[in-house]
Amino acid sequence: MADELVVQQGIRVTNVARTIVDIARSEMFEQAVVVGDAALHRNAVTRAALAIALERARGRVGIPRAREVVRLLDGRSESVGESRSRVLMHMSGIQDVHPQGAILGPDGTIIARGDFVHDDGLVGEFDGMGKYAKHRLPGETPGDALAREKRREDAIRAAGWHVHRWTWADLHDPDRFIERFWSALEHARRHASPERQWRAT
Incomplete structure (x- = not known):
């Protein structure tokens, strides 16, 4: 339809919602989720617009x-790695995982935010290569940032959570990723404190 077309740098292209739906129809599932998550995260599209695009594409392959x-x-995913992690969890039947959950201390204040928070006491962290550089504070060295991250993880554990980390190498080996995640989840179920608190962001 005409209103699905926009002009970018003098070229007529489909709008973001239509483009995401077309990618989702024709490309790999994981790639489509990565693109859609990024668009939602950057406020380049709304769920209402995606719903309209889906309805208009009804009957297409x-x-x-x-x-x-x-x-x-989910626009709360902040990186390609987080989106790919969610796809693997979804495909493997891992449920009750919430992106960007706020971990609370005993007094109810936020002490950290986890990439993924599972209801059973697991905080999952995707460690991309640029993660610590991206979040370095002014004047902070890479060593300072690593030490600060260690203190953050210690605080999460002290609040009653089990922390599980993974990297790009794990995502490139889906079977290994899922095996390690299930193992970490079972550990959390056995050892996480019933006093732990978190809230969605």
């Missing part, structure tokens, strides 16, 4: 898969 992609999209 790949629409059932596009609907599944759109259901999984």
